[in-house]
Amino acid sequence: MSAATASQAKVLKALQNGAAAVQVMLERERTSGLERSVRQLRQFQDRGLAHAELATAAHAGGVPAEWIAQAHERGTRGIRWRAGMFLRTAAPVDREQLLTALDTDVARLASWTVLHAARGGSGGEVGTTTTVARNLRALWTRTCVVAALLDVTAGESQTRWAKSVEAAADAITRQGLFGEQITEQWRAIVHVDMTRYRIQATALGEAGIDTDPSIGPPRPDTAIAAMRAEGVGPIDHISHHDVPTSGAQIAEAVEVAMRQTGDLDQDPLMQPPTFSDPPIRYPGAEL
Known part of the structure; x- marks a missing residue:
């Protein structure tokens, strides 16, 4: 380049x-x-x-x-930017690899959006609801500004991300999660550290990169409103599976719930996001 x-x-x-x-x-x-x-x-x-x-x-x-x-x-060295400054010859950037990294961020965003639609706002957990909504905004905003920097087109966004929330809802439904399992996963979002993504989104915005919803993934609040209008939420509406009634069914459901709840610490969707980071850390300003 x-x-x-x-x-x-x-x-x-x-x-x-x-x-x-x-x-x-x-x-x-x-x-x-x-x-x-x-x-x-x-x-x-x-x-x-x-x-x-x-x-x-x-x-x-x-x-x-x-x-x-x-x-x-x-x-x-104290040299400020001027238009037309010489830039070194740069190796080609693997744009598809960077888009694939954003795909992973979008999948996380979609999964969180579905969980929040199913659980957020019910049960009186105001603090959890507020923090999850804040994490959703941070992830969505950072995705949008990075997409803008990558010059993602509306067509690319439509092809890659338009159905991400529907895909996440289908995936969660196939898992057969029950109300308490959904609640545990929803609460786990609170503990995901989004600090770096918030700083990155703010820094790109201050540099002049605009948040353009037309090239980003579905906006969480809009997607949640649409799902709730269709009857998704409170929590039990997300699963199409029958509620267990027999002793064997209840025992199996409890075993699955314990296993899935115990796996939250290893769930990549509940870890601090690193998908779009470069392979090496830039040293930044050493102060």
């Missing part, structure tokens, strides 16, 4: 200018002769974390690693 797209240029500019801004802060600190305050330390840490996560999101969105490194290097 030899020329950056408009979206890639926005991200490279944010990376380079962010690194340059840190150098200005460091120089002011050196010349002042004063020790860094707690507030200043937090500012440096926040800037460094945002810078590193922006680089991670840039990788996920198809910006070549050579250009990300070049922007970081220039910024650490």
Whole structure:
């Protein structure tokens, strides 16, 4: 690759200018002769974390690693971004691999959406409902902005993701989950750490990458409203299987429930998302 797209240029500019801004802060600190305050330390840490996560999101969105490194290097030398700056020759980016990584994020989003439609808002668990909804927004927003950086088209989004929620609902139905099992999986979403995805989504947004619903997966709140209008939720409506009545059926259901609940810690849908991260961590601003 030899020329950056408009979206890639926005991200490279944010990376380079962010690194340059840190150098200005460091120089002011050196010349002042004063020790860094707690507030200043937090500012440096926040800037460094945002810078590193922006680089991670840039990788996920198809910006070549050579250009990300070049922007970081220039910024650490105090050079701010200018239009038309030379970019190194970059190796081709495997766009299909990056889209496949996003597919995995979308599958997680769809599964969570179905669980939230079935369980969220019932039983008075306001805190859990709020946190799950927040995690859904974070995952959806990050997916949309990375898709925008990848220049995903509306047609690609329609083909790959339009039926993701229906597919997730079918998968959960085939598992034959009962109400309490669904509740346990829904509660487990609270414990998935979405911090990095929130930071990445915010950093891409501040770099000028817009959240475009037309190229993203189904919006969770819209999908949930549609499912509830069709009678999905409360919890037992998601399973088409008969409720166990005989002793043998109840014993089998209990055994399955215990096994599935015990497997939540190993369930990839309940682990911190890493699907769209680059294979190596970008060092970011070392402060």
